[in-house]
Amino acid sequence: MANSDNNRRKFMATTLQSVGLTALGGLLWSGYSDEVKASPLVLRPPGAIKEDDFLHACIKCGLCAEACQNRETNINRETGLAKAGTLKMAKGGDHKLIGTPFFIPTEVPCFMCEDIPCVPVCPSGALDQLSVSNEAGELDINRARMGLAVVHKESCIAFWGIQCDACYRACPLLGEALIIKMHRNERTGKHTYMLPIVHDDVCTGCGLCEQACVTEKPAIFVLPNDVAKGRAGDHYIKGWDKEDDKRVKNAEAEETVTELSKKGNAEDYLNRGDLY
Ligand code: SF4
Ligand code: SF4
Ligand code: SF4
Numbered sequence: 001m002a003n004s005d006n007n008r009r010k011f012m013a014t015t016l017q018s019v020g021l022t023a024l025g026g027l028l029w030s031g032y033s034d035e036v037k038a039s040p041l042v043l044r045p046p047g048a049i050k051e052d053d054f055l056h057a058c059i060k061c062g063l064c065a066e067a068c069q070n071r072e073t074n075i076n077r078e079t080g081l082a083k084a085g086t087l088k089m090a091k092g093g094d095h096k097l098i099g100t101p102f103f104i105p106t107e108v109p110c111f112m113c114e115d116i117p118c119v120p121v122c123p124s125g126a127l128d129q130l131s132v133s134n135e136a137g138e139l140d141i142n143r144a145r146m147g148l149a150v151v152h153k154e155s156c157i158a159f160w161g162i163q164c165d166a167c168y169r170a171c172p173l174l175g176e177a178l179i180i181k182m183h184r185n186e187r188t189g190k191h192t193y194m195l196p197i198v199h200d201d202v203c204t205g206c207g208l209c210e211q212a213c214v215t216e217k218p219a220i221f222v223l224p225n226d227v228a229k230g231r232a233g234d235h236y237i238k239g240w241d242k243e244d245d246k247r248v249k250n251a252e253a254e255e256t257v258t259e260l261s262k263k264g265n266a267e268d269y270l271n272r273g274d275l276y
Contacts, residue, residue, distance in 0.1 A: 039095055040227055042102045043205065045087055046110065046144035047119040047127040051226070057126035060099030062089050064118040064127060071117045086110050087118060103146075105207020105222050112141045112172050112206050142173065147205030148228040149178070149198045149220055156219035158195055161185050167196050167220045170212030177202040178209060196220065200229065 040051075045064050048054050068074070069085030076083060086108045090096035101118075103110060116139045119127045134140040149167075153159045171178040178198055185191040196209075198220075207222045238244040 039097075041224060042096050042100075043105070043147050043207070043222060043224060045101050045103070045118050045127055046112075046116055046141060046146055046204075047122075047129060047132040048146070049126060049128050049131075051224070054126050055097055055100070057124050058100050059124045059126075060089070061123065062099075062101070063121040063123065065089050065101050067117040067121045071113055073111065073113065084108055103207070105210040106218065109207035109211045110144075110146060110204075111208075112144070112204060114141060115139060116141050116144075142202075142204060144204045144206075145225060147207075147222040147224050148200050149203050149205065149207075149209050149222050150228050151196055151198060151220045153219075155215055155217070156196065157215065158193065161187070161191060161193055163194060164214055165194060165196070166212045166214050167209035170208045172206065172208060173202055173204070177204065 042051075044051070044054060045068070049057060065085060065087040068087040069082050071085075074083050074085060075081070084107075086103045087101045088094075088103065090098050090100050090102055092098060094102075096102050116132055119129050119132055119139070122129075129139070131145075132139060132141060132143050134143065156164075158164045165180060168174060168178050168180050176199065178196055181195045181197050183193040183195055185193050205222045205225070210218045210221045213220050234247050237248050
């Protein structure tokens with residue numbers, strides 16, 4: 001009898017241990033799978049290749065983040081110590097692929113260093129030096145496309161008629177990437193709205209505007225290009241733009257046949273005059 005009690009106790013202990021280990025394993029796995037999923041909202045360093053390719057190419061060496069933190073302009077002259085760098089390496093809880101570099105503009109934006117120290121040190125090609133170089137082969141940070149700044153009109157106080165140009169003044173490409181557009185305030189009849197407008201062909205996604213924004217939660221913020229930008233497709237053409245006209249060559253005809261369309265074209269049907 002004592003022997004069978006012992007066996008039962010042993011069995012219960014083993015079962016409870018396995019249940020505990022399974023639960024812990026499940027917890028660890030869900031945390032792990034959360035971290036390995038590519039986050040569509042992550043901002044990568046200048047020169048980063050397309051996100052899917054980046055995740056395969058980056059060997060998680062941390063050289064870009066190290067170069068960013070130790071760059072000359074980031075060293076406190078009095079103490080000789082480096083300040084927090086723009087680039088961070090993702091760790092558990094960051095909800096980004098662990099070990100990959102990223103930045104958060106509201107914490108530390110990219111200061112668009114002319115010599116872009118973070119890019120040439122990348123040994124894997126995850127950061128592509130050519131994409132941030134000009135025709136002469138010189139590094140050109142203005143070619144970086146880390147993301148695109150987007151203005152949320154409803155929370156931007158400039159759209160309320162309150163004068164604010166903090167983002168405009170913070171932009172390193174002031175007057176090009178970010179312009180101020182004057183617009184008459186019809187409500188008061190005697191004031192002018194000064195509206196921040198982002199030009200997507202110039203904005204680098206550095207995030208200096210986001211960090212400078214005066215609202216409680218920034219009314220201007222940088223999103224990855226894939227998230228921020230729409231796509232008109234090949235079927236819509238700017239007839240007045242010869243370059244844009246070329247895109248129609250890629251368009252494939254797609255015809256939808258309905259009972260009505262079989263009877264004739266839509267115009268004939270609408271003009272027949274017997275609709276009413
Ligand atoms: S360009 Fe931006 S990310 Fe690169 S080193 Fe300078 S501040 Fe850091
Ligand atoms: S992210 Fe903002 S500050 Fe940077 S280039 Fe674009 S508009 Fe200018
Ligand atoms: S700083 Fe913010 S609130 Fe001010 S104009 Fe720019 S986006 Fe609008």
